[in-house]
Amino acid sequence: MSDEAVPMTSHGGCLCGKVRYTVCGEPKKRFICHCINCKRFSGSAFLDIAFFQPEQFTLESGKEYLKDYIDEETRSGNPLKCSFCSECGSSLTLSKDNDEMVLVNCGTFDGKIAWGITGEVFDDMRRAYLVPFRTGSE
Numbered sequence: 825m826s827d828e829a830v831p832m833t834s835h836g837g838c839l840c841g842k843v844r845y846t847v848c849g850e851p852k853k854r855f856i857c858h859c860i861n862c863k864r865f866s867g868s869a870f871l872d873i874a875f876f877q878p879e880q881f882t883l884e885s886g887k888e889y890l891k892d893y894i895d896e897e898t899r900s901g902n903p904l905k906c907s908f909c910s911e912c913g914s915s916l917t918l919s920k921d922n923d924e925m926v927l928v929n930c931g932t933f934d935g936k937i938a939w940g941i942t943g944e945v946f947d948d949m950r951r952a953y954l955v956p957f958r959t960g961s962e
């Protein structure tokens with residue numbers, strides 16, 4: 825992705841702080857999704873999401889607060905498990921049924937994110953006031 829040094833671990837969590845996680849290394853990809861389901865999941869104009877292997881993702885605390893919703897109506901056709909904090913409502917992760925990847929909502933990372941955006945999907949549904957994102961580091 826870039827030649828700059830990437831921190832080995834990155835931390836994040838929900839608004840209330842009960843759910844905390846760590847990811848190790850860099851994601852396979854990080855993209856912006858403009859689909860309606862991602863807008864609803866994030867509660868915002870788009871979802872900024874990073875793809876990690878399950879072994880890269882560690883839930884440090886708050887497992888008992890995490891609640892899952894299975895979204896069967898995704899635009900890709902693949903059901904997604906949407907996980908959020910039942911205490912504060914922060915949308916944290918998405919994963920497929922077979923858990924082949926953990927998709928982390930980049931809005932929940934602490935501070936600056938080391939990896940740039942690699943692409944955008946469903947940009948036909950991009951809000952009219954948004955311009956295409958620049959790929960590369962923040």
Ligand SMILES: [Zn+2]
Binds near residue numbers: 841911912913
């Ligand atoms: Zn919370």
Ligand SMILES: [Zn+2]
Binds near residue numbers: 860946
């Ligand atoms: Zn989406």
